[in-house]
Amino acid sequence: xxxxxxxPSMDCAEGRAANLPCNHSTISGNEYVYWYRQIxxxxxxxxxxxxxxxxxxxxxxxxxxxxxxxxxLILPHATxxxxxxxxxxxxxxxxxxxxxxxxxxxxxxxx
Amino acid sequence: xxxxxxxxxxxxxxxRQSVAFWCNPISGHATLYWYQQILGQGxxxxxxFQNNGVVDDSQLPKxxxxxxxxxxxxxxxxxxxxxxxDSAVYLCASSHGGPETQYFGPGTRLLVL
Numbered sequence: 045x046x047x048x049x050x051x052p053s054m055d056c057a058e059g060r061a062a063n064l065p066c067n068h069s070t071i072s073g074n075e076y077v078y079w080y081r082q083i084x085x086x087x088x089x090x091x092x093x094x095x096x097x098x099x100x101x102x103x104x105x106x107x108x109x110x111x112x113x114x115x116x117l118i119l120p121h122a123t124x125x126x127x128x129x130x131x132x133x134x135x136x137x138x139x140x141x142x143x144x145x146x147x148x149x150x151x152x153x154x155x
Numbered sequence: 156x157x158x159x160x161x162x163x164x165x166x167x168x169x170x171r172q173s174v175a176f177w178c179n180p181i182s183g184h185a186t187l188y189w190y191q192q193i194l195g196q197g198x199x200x201x202x203x204f205q206n207n208g209v210v211d212d213s214q215l216p217k218x219x220x221x222x223x224x225x226x227x228x229x230x231x232x233x234x235x236x237x238x239x240x241d242s243a244v245y246l247c248a249s250s251h252g253g254p255e256t257q258y259f260g261p262g263t264r265l266l267v268l
Contacts, residue, residue, distance in 0.1 A: 078254055087159070087246050087259025088198065131197055141186065141254045142211065145197025 048132045053150040056126075062119040064149050066132030069113040075134040077108060078143070079117050083128040088145070091117065093135070122153045157181065159260035161247050167266045173235040176263045180228065180249030186210075188257070189222055189232050190246040198246055204230065237267045 049067040056062040068077060078093040092099055092106045094115070099106045105118040119126055131148040135141075160179040168174050180187050185206050190198035201220065202212040206227035215222065219238070224230040234241055244264050250257040 076254075085261075087248065087262055089259070090255050090257065093255055129197075135254050141250055141252075141257060142200060142203065143198075143254055143257065145199070148197055 047144060047146045048134060050130075050132055050146065050149045052147060053152070055152050055154055056119075056122045058124060058153055058155050059121055062122040062126065062151060062153070064117040064119075064130050064132075064151065065114065066117070067114045068132070068134050071112050071134050072136065074138065075136045077106065077112075077115050078133045078135050079104070079106065080131045080133070080143070080145075081126075081128040082131070082148070083125075088131065091130075122151075124153050124155065127151060127153045159247055159249055159258055161245075161260040161263050163263055164261065165264050165266075167268065168237055169268050170239055171236040173233065174237055174265065175234075176232045176245050176247075176265075178230045178232070178247030178260060180230070180247070181251075181258055184249035184251045184258075185227070186250045186257075187224055187230050188248040188250075189230070190248065190259075192244045192246055192262070194243070201232070234265075237265075239267050241265060242267045 079091040080088040082088040091103050094106045108115045129148040129150050131145050162177050187204045189201045192198040201215045202222045203210040204224040207224050222232045244262040246262045248257050248259040
């Protein structure tokens with residue numbers, strides 16, 4: 045079962061939207077897309093998740109393509125504190141809540 | 156609400172020595188996880204507990220690593236004997252429901268010389 049594919053790094057200007065892509069072309073019908081982030085020297089932090097509909101919360105928006113093979117995490121107004129590694133994962137609804145982290149995308153927000 | 160507590164925060168040992176890490180999960184969280192995060196990589200699950208029972212330990216190197224969660228609350232992870240490649244951050248997490256309820260501690264940074 046292939047993991048997700050993310051670019052290793054991205055830059056974003058402070059105040060602009062950060063759009064982080066994720067490819068999960070082998071996603072199964074019972075798998076959700078989860079996003080976590082890890083700020084330097086801290087543990088990972090949950091951001092958002094979705095199955096097939098677009099989702100929005102106070103932290104971010106998640107756009108999932110209609111075929112569910114890819115998704116984009118959007119931070120609408122990136123701040124310096126959003127500099128972190130962002131992980132996209134597939135999680136099956138019967139997987140016992142197990143998270144399988146890949147390499148993630150290192151987002152650098154620049155002033 | 157207090158978060159997941161871990162100690163120590165840093166540990167330096169020589170190879171072949173033993174080391175133990177402690178984790179206190181968020182109160183009421185039945186599920187507890189231990190992850191290993193090598194520099195530059197994402198965390199890798201070592202073991203998952205549900206209360207005091209093991210749910211998954213398929214990636215735990217059982218010849219040298221052991222973990223327990225007596226009474227279904229605190230947990231300890233032990234390495235005996237340590238190898239150079241065990242140098243990593245060891246993260247503890249706990250949850251009370253789906254993956255979105257998984258909260259991580261700050262981790263213990265281990266350096267094996």
